[in-house]
Structure formats: structure tokens, C-alpha cells
Amino acid sequence: MEYTTTQSHGDYAAIKKEIWKVTIILSVLTIIELSLGLLMYLNPDMNHSMKWALKGAIIILMLAKGFYIVAYFMHLKHEIRNMIMTIVLPLTLFVWFIIAFLYDGNSYNELKNNYDRQYYEQSKIKATKAESSHEITQPKTEQATPTE
Amino acid sequence: MSTAISAKTKWWGGGKSPFNVEYGKLMMWYFLMSDSFTFGAFLISYGAARFSANSWPDPNEVFNTFPFAPEGVHAPLVFVSIMTFILILSSVTMVLAVQAGHHNDRKGVIRNLILTIIGGFAFLSCQAWEWTHLFHEGAWWGSNPFLNADGTQGTVNFTNFFFTITGFHGFHVFTGVIINIIMLIMTLNNVFEKRGHYLMIEKAGLYWHFVDLVWVFVFTCFYLI
Structure with a gap:
């Protein structure tokens, strides 16, 4: 059966250029993700809604990275629409x-x-960190009420 | 080998593969779709466990070490960022190998496949180090030495999910490296040269990119949020 490669458009140099462009986009997105993560780490007293907003932003960046990998590296964007749909719709x-x-x-x-x-x-009971040992699976927790 | 296609091509008129891809590549896509449900189920059950707990360990406290760093140095996110960049770069070399294959550039395929394999091994080594380190800290399946972010006793769900999911992903990376090594051997033996096309590299490439894609999700769910 006849089939054609999906690479019929563009020359080698143009494709390579696109690959490096996507690489840079992925790196930049990763760096933004990491800096948002670091921002959360450096501000432990950040209020709850701000924290959720940052986490939401990280998830959006994650999805953007996923899109670039699937669309360009896995080349799904240039496939035939019907085929894309058989993969994307179930997802x-x-x-x-x-x-x-x-x-x-x-x-x-x-x-x-x-x-x-x-x-x-x-x-809600505060616990103390156990010594590193595989024999202790349940580190001791402080008793809520005195045992005596 | 590429034929110009007009927009009005009758894909379903017979005599053509209507999706314009070969059988193996289409099946690889469907396999990856099903695999994404497996990983999705893992990550979503992790999320459900986390949502059903009042508190959860802070990843920045758990994953804050670095190889050869002196005791007491806190470097959250640094090591895992390196792992992430290793995997992204190995994905780039893989896509370059696929493109070289499209242009029947045997040397380019070999060079980029070797780089991809090195990247895969580098990632696996990083993961091996991290697992060993966590094990020595007392973490393993069924054992969680880390406290929750609010100082309460952590649940073993945390370590169980961490080792299961990163382990399953690491197994995929390992399989991907093996597949890439087989591709390299086949290329060196001129199998694809004789066949006239390098489409097999493309299928291996899809698998490898999927491994990178899954890491994007695992990395975000475990280390960032």
C-alpha cells in the first residue's frame, strides 16, 4: 500500500532550526517552572491562594511542555487530522x-x-523525625496525652 | 521517497493508507496512548491519596540533596533539574536522529543515537543515585522517614507512590535505552540502508519522546507541586 512520509515539507536545515527552536522553548518553560517552585520554597509563609495560583501556573506550563513534545518532537501536529483525533479524543x-x-x-x-x-x-499530632534505619518503619510520635 | 500530496487527496478512496502512516507507527501511537492511561492512573491515584490526607511531605525538604555535596547543604530542585535537562537533551538528539534517518544520513543517525543512549544512561545513573540516597535516609516501599510539611507524621503513601511511579518510569527509560541500542546495532549493520528507509528509528523515537513526556508530568507532580 502506498504511503508517503510526513516530512515532504521543508528542507533539512529548516527542520533542524525548528527542532532547536522547540528545544529553547522547552528549556525556557522548564526554567520558569523551576523558578516558580523555588519561589514557593523561599516563601514558606506564602498565603494559601497564592500557593494554589503558583501550582496552577506550574501545571499550565507542564501542559505547554507536553504539547511541544507531542506536537513537534513526536510530530503529531503534522499528521493527518483524522489520525490525530483517534489519539487525542480518547485522551x-x-x-x-x-x-x-x-x-x-x-x-x-x-x-x-x-x-x-x-x-x-x-x-494533627506533631512527630519527630526518626533516625535513618529500615528497622523502624513507624517513627515514634509524641503522645497526645501523658501516659502516666 | 516523499510524494507531493495535494489537499484534495482522496485518503479513503482506496489504494492508500488513509492515515498516511505505516502500520507500525500507528500501532506505536496507540500503544503510547494506552501507556499514557497507565501512567495517568498512577499519577491520579497519587493525587487522590494526597487530596485525602490533611498534610503531605514537602518535596523541597525531601529532595534537597546533591551528589558529593557536603553534609547540610540544601539544594532543592537542583539535582532533579539536571535530570530533566538530561532527558530533554536526549529527546533532542533523538529527534535529530529521526530527521537524519528521513534524509538517509547514516552517519547522523549513528551519532545522534549514541548521544541519545548516553543521555539515557546518564538519566538512569542519576535516578540510581537518588534511589540509593533515599534508601539510606530510610525511605523505601512501606517506610517513610519524612515528616509532613506541617510537622506531623508522614504517610507511607508518599514513598510508595514515589518509588512505584519513578520506578515504572525508570523501567520505561531502561527499555527505551535497550530499544535505542538495538536501533544503533541495526544501523551499524546497514539493515536500514538495505531496506531503503529509516522508519524504524522513527518508531523508537516516538517511544523515547513519550518517556520524556511522562517525565515532564512525573517531575511536576512529585518535585514541584
């Missing part, structure tokens, strides 16, 4: 997948906090 299941499971995890935590006081109290 839209992830929209449901992510929302449903994260929502469920969060709801489980809320239920535990509201209806299982022991779980809630246990999760």
Missing part, C-alpha cells in the same frame, strides 16, 4: 478522570475529618 477521558478522582480524594478526607474525630486528632 479527553482524562478530564473526567482527574476531576472525579481528586474530588473523591478530597471528599474522603472531609468525611474523615468531620465524622472520625480520632483520625482528625491523630493527623
